Amino acid sequence: MFLQLLINGLIAGSIYALISSGFSIIYTTNKFVHFAHGSTATVAAYFLYWTFSGLGIPIYITFPLTIFVAALFGFLIHLVIYLPLKKRKTSSVILLIASIGIMIFCDNLMQLLFGANVKILSIFPHGRGIEFLGAYITPIQIAILIIVLILFVGLWTFSKYSRLGKIMRAVADNPELAKTTGINSVRIQHWSFVIGSAIAGLAGILIALEHNIEPSMGTHLMIQGFTAAVIGGVTSLPGSIVGAYVLGLVENFGIWWLPSGYKSAIAFVLLLAFLLVRPQGIFGINKGARE
Amino acid sequence: MPKKLGIMIAGLALFLLIGGGCSRTDAPTTNTSGATETPAVKDTSPIKLGWLGPLTGDVSSVGTANREGTELAVKEINDAGGINGRKVEVVYEDGACDSKTASNAGNKLINVEKVTAIVGGLCSGETLANTTVAEENKVVMVAYGSTAPSLTTAGDYIFRVVPSDSYQGKYAANFVYSTLGKKKVAVLYAKTDYTEGIAQVFIDEYKKLGGEVVLTDTFLQTDRDLKTQLTKVKNSEAEALYFPTYTEAAVVGFKQMKELGLSISIIGPEGYADPKIVAAEGTHDTMYTAPVSPENESFNNKFMAATKRTDVPIYTTHAYDATKILLETIKKVGTDKEMIKNELYNVKNYQGVSGEITFDKNGDLATANYEIMVIKNNKSEKYSAQ
Amino acid sequence: MPLLEIKNLHAGYGELKVLTDINFELEKGKMSVLMGPNGAGKSTLLKSIFNITKITSGNIYFEHENITKLPAYKLIGKGISYVPQGKINFGILSVRDNLLMGIHRIKDANTVEKKLEEIYTQFPILKEKQKEYAFSLSGGQQQMLAIGRALMSSPKLLLMDEPSLGLSPKLVKEMFQHIKNIRDNFGTTILVVEHNLKSIMDIADEGYILVQGGVIAHDLCCNLKKSDAMKKVFVGEFD
Structure with a gap:
């Protein structure tokens, strides 16, 4: 049972990581909570459903197209709603409220267009998992694990070593100073939404394949995604992925002894604990009083 | 201080509005029914029934068919001239198999549409969410799929044509x-x-x-x-x-x-x-x-013909029966809500398409197979x- | 030819008017000091050149080009670098990455490496700590990093806002020596806002005294040192 719970935890963690990493990129660069991030994944999932099941477009076209649409979606939200608000120097609380408004609007729009019933995407057949030392794992789940691993490595390298990655960290750290070193902060913020939302698009695809599609799917995962980002450290991109795995594993092993109804409670307790004891998260840097 | 008071009042108002999902009771009244039903005055206004069930969400594939069962029953009654010359109208509300949605739906039927009685709900949660408001307003509910044991003691006005779990x-x-x-x-x-x-x-x-x-x-x-x-x-x-x-x-x-x-x-x-x-x-x-539902080929055929369906989903026959029983009771005693309730307790060995129906003293089916x-x-x- | 010209500048923050009718000129290759009591508007003047304050009227010319409305991030490309006060570095980036931020537009690795070496030669401590997080540096080291970064783009004009702030006297001496070297070795025009007047007056060429948003004195430093206005500033009479 241990091995199965471990696998379950890693799969859950992978799905949280897909949400938390994109969210983290947007948060660190823009310094406000973009709650509608989950809706980006939802919109992506429904787009995939519409193009694949509805229009019959093959997956080698719809998969990349969905990711592109998700990136565009996030970019437009920033351009049309957040940017004008930022220009008026509104506080991050107002931006958070705006993001909640967007989230409610999008989720309801999806429900209006597609109905509240759960949609199933039958692209890959579901079957008995592959047995591995007494535990089962399906091909889709293996694919998710591998993809998230690649994402992790990719984000780490991008953030630490690439020019754009360093610039994004610079903007996240000190936007005023960034301006004076010739960095176009607004353009970097655009990039953060494009990249973060593209990852949410990928999340939408994988979650649709592994579970199914519902209007509230992305928003439900935002809670865990947000918790994962806090646990891993909101200032650290790879940290948000590590935090996601920590959450996934703690949830699944915690349920070993506790009734399964406590699963969500575990997420909240973990969130609270970190906020109280180590708010910078596992990888977050506590700059202390020096700066 | 006045500003703070204003905010508190606004907050309280908002709270009450949101909490309005809980039932409100109207002054006990039988305006649209009751006293006006003396045989001497011929009333030709339609009889209004309410219907509650999942048209969206969980089990909606069953709920939408059940609705058609009710529609079939109503059509048959109306085609035969209605009840004492009055047509039957049904207001259909979606309960979504969810307590909160069903509570809002039930409230709308009882307090806004002022229906005489309700056929519904399907899911136990839908029915249980409305038992209090139904009791308080003396609106009979005949559930056609709610099997939870707790419904047995939910009230005098609550009936069901399905056995308790x-x-x-x-x-x-x-x-x-x-x-x-x-x-x-x-x-x-x-x-x-x-x-x-x-x-x-x-x-x-x-x-x-x-x-x-x-x-x-x-x-x-x-x-x-x-x-x-x-x-x-x-x-x-x-x-x-x-x-x-x-x-x-x-x-x-x-x-x-x-x-x-x-x-x-x-x-x-x-x-x-x-x-x-x-x-x-x-x-x-x-x-x-x-x-156990007796195979009722004639019902199945007429239902499938009327709806172009290829099967008869579960509880459709029960929805049909619940509707028919209610309407026949109204034919017998009129639209006085209390009289409807009392007469329902007299239903014995009613041959419905879902089986034989006898209500016990709790409004439950007396037998179950x-x-x-x-x-x-x-x-x-x-x-x-x- | 004056490198920088400021004509009739009025600027402030929101409703607050800080600078009134400033007229200003910087000669190429010279170091000028901007002095005055607190709140006189010295930092605001620097920020106006960088367009991060609200300029209500007036013009700023750099090499005869009107840069008044140019967004801040384009000024590095023109050859103006800025070492601000307060949070002067990217704390969570390494020392080396901070320096690279100063030259992030240049993609040619060789040019970048060469420039990096130049700065390391001038500030050896930065090479020693190049892999460490900037926030872990001491006050003096942070200042050097900030200057180093500003120099990475080989600026024609270097603006500095109170570089000696919070430094020990020994470090201040070191700091000003560095600044002197920058002007002497690279020919960079420097405009520095300073409170620590004793030391800076010895190496600067010209000085401006700013009081309540207006220039009340401007002269070569040697003359300014002995002037009445200078004495008043020194004593803090304008504070």
Whole structure:
């Protein structure tokens, strides 16, 4: 049972990581909570459903197209709603409220267009998992694990070593100073939404394949995604992925002894604990009083 | 200070508005019915009934068909001239198999539409959410699918044409223990009125019979990942799994059971008859209890002809019967709400298309008969021990 | 030819008017000091050149080009670098990455490496700590990093806002020596806002005294040192 719970935890963690990493990129660069991030994944999932099941477009076209649409979606939200608000120097609380408004609007729009019933995407057949030392794992789940691993490595390298990655960290750290070193902060913020939302698009695809599609799917995962980002450290991109795995594993092993109804409670307790004891998260840097 | 007071008042108003999902009672009145129904004054205004059931969400594939059952009954009455020269009108409201939505829907029917009586709901949660407001307003509810034991004592105005799960749960426990011979069982159920009710009955009876419940676990109606719970089931010594759940979570559960390689017998309650579950992956050899419904070919034919459907989903006959019984009672005693309620208790051996209907002193069916169905290759058929 | 010209500048923050009718000229290759009591508007003047304050009227010319309305991030490309006060570095980036931020537009690795070496030669401590997080540096080291970064782009004009703030006297001496070297070795025009007048007056060429948003004195430093206005500033009479 241990091995199965471990696998379950890693799969859950992978799905949280897909949400938390994109969210983290947007948060660190823009310094406000973009709650509608989950809706980006939802919109992506429904787009995939519409193009694949509805229009019959093959997956080698719809998969990349969905990711592109998700990136565009996030970019437009920033351009049309957040940017004008930022220009008026509104506080991050107002931006958070705006993001909640967007989230409610999008989720309801999806429900209006597609109905509240759960949609199933039958692209890959579901079957008995592959047995591995007494535990089962399906091909889709293996694919998710591998993809998230690649994402992790990719984000780490991008953030630490690439020019754009360093610039994004610079903007996240000190936007005023960034301006004076010739960095176009607004353009970097655009990039953060494009990249973060593209990852949410990928999340939408994988979650649709592994579970199914519902209007509230992305928003439900935002809670865990947000918790994962806090646990891993909101200032650290790879940290948000590590935090996601920590959450996934703690949830699944915690349920070993506790009734399964406590699963969500575990997420909240973990969130609270970190906020109280180590708010910078596992990888977050506590700059202390020096700066 | 005045500004703060204003904010507090605004906040209170908002709170009340949101809390308005709870029932409001109107002044007890029978304006639109009652006194005006003296035979001397010929009233030709339509009789207004309410209908409540899941038109969206969980079990909506059943609910939408049940609605058509009611529509068929109403059409037959209206085509025959209505009731004492008055046409029957039905206001259909969506309960979404969810307490909150159903509560709003029921409130709308009772307080806004001012219906005379309600056919509904399907899900126990839908019905239970409205029992208080129905009682207070003396609006009869005839549920056509709500099986939770707790409805028995929900009120004088609450009736149902389906048996209480206190029967079904026992029947299932006996089947698993005696017929299937499984002495160790796991019970995994959704946290809703219906599923929790029947799970509890099952557990009590199973233990009484001498069986061991090696594991009980739960999940939410909205959960879409049951891997953890199923992993625990797999790891327990259970020889069978009793799995009361609504449709969406069921579909997820069966898929994940297959993925995890869980191969013990799965038994469920009558909700499994939902076509969406029958058609789902991983349901082969799953068994479920179902109320015995006499095969009524003539009803099936006229229903399928009227709706262009190719089958008659579960509880459609019950919705039809509930509607017919209500309308025939209204024909007998008029639209006085209290008189309707009293007359319903007199229903005995009514030959409905769903079976024989007799209401006991609680408004429950006096008798119940069940059988076991099994899903084979995404089709339901009668179970036979081989 | 004056490198920088400021004509009739009025600027402030929101409703607050800080600078009134400033007229200003910087000669190429010279170091000028901007002095005055607190709140006189010295930092605001630097920020105006970088367009991060609200300029209500007036013009700023750099090499005869009107840069008044140019967004801040384009000024590095023109050859103006800025070492601000307060949070002067990217704390969570390494020392080396901070320096690279100063030259992030240049993609040619060789040019970048060469420039990096130049700065390391001038500030050896930065090479020693190149892999460490900027926030872990001491006050003096942070100042050097900030200057180093500003120099990475080989600026024609270097603006500095109170570089000696919070430094020990020994470090201040070191700091000003560095600044002197920058002007002497690279020919960079420097405009520095300073409170620590004793030391800076010895190396600067010209000085401006700013009081309540207006220039009240401007002269070569040697003359300014002995003037009355200077004495008043020194004594803090304008504070």
